[in-house]
Amino acid sequence: xxxxxxxxxxxxxxxxxxxxxxxxxxxxxxxxxxxxxxxxxxxxxxxxxxxxxxxxxxxxxxxxxxxxxxxxxxxxxxxxxxxxxxxxxxxxxxxxxxxxxxxxxxxxxxxxxxxxxxxxxxxxxxxxxxxxxxxxxxxxxxxxxxxxxx
Numbered sequence: 001x002x003x004x005x006x007x008x009x010x011x012x013x014x015x016x017x018x019x020x021x022x023x024x025x026x027x028x029x030x031x032x033x034x035x036x037x038x039x040x041x042x043x044x045x046x047x048x049x050x051x052x053x054x055x056x057x058x059x060x061x062x063x064x065x066x067x068x069x070x071x072x073x074x075x076x077x078x079x080x081x082x083x084x085x086x087x088x089x090x091x092x093x094x095x096x097x098x099x100x101x102x103x104x105x106x107x108x109x110x111x112x113x114x115x116x117x118x119x120x121x122x123x124x125x126x127x128x129x130x131x132x133x134x135x136x137x138x139x140x141x142x143x144x145x146x147x148x149x150x
Contacts, residue, residue, distance in 0.1 A: 021052040024061055027094045041079035045071055050108045061101040064108035073107035080105035
């Protein structure tokens with residue numbers, strides 16, 4: 001999950017935004033479990049909703065999706081965006097909100113980014129720069145005992 005607690009402006013998201021986003025994510029999972037779509041890009045595709053970020057005014061929400069088993073994430077997101085009216089209608093019936101936010105879908109690339117960073121960190125040249133891990137030096141305390149320096 002991309003659990004970034006800051007919005008695009010850099011300001012921390014409120015408890016209400018986080019709570020509403022999580023409530024929408026759970027409701028969307030329920031909708032996905034029981035819905036069927038007549039879109040060839042969604043045929044047989046199983047999708048995980050990793051996070052839902054809600055705007056401060058609670059009028060807009062972005063759902064980050066990951067198709068399980070591969071697939072073209074951009075096409076799947078485009079197909080979900082075409083069906084956003086359906087989702088908004090379903091969510092409006094399920095959620096206890098004054099108004100249901102407009103939903104947009106984006107591919108969740110955070111897992112790809114994490115894998116990319118991990119592969120960079122494990123490169124031989126990076127490992128050389130990190131050098132060997134030294135054991136902490138032993139420091140003698142005033143009372144004559146050896147203590148490990150941290």
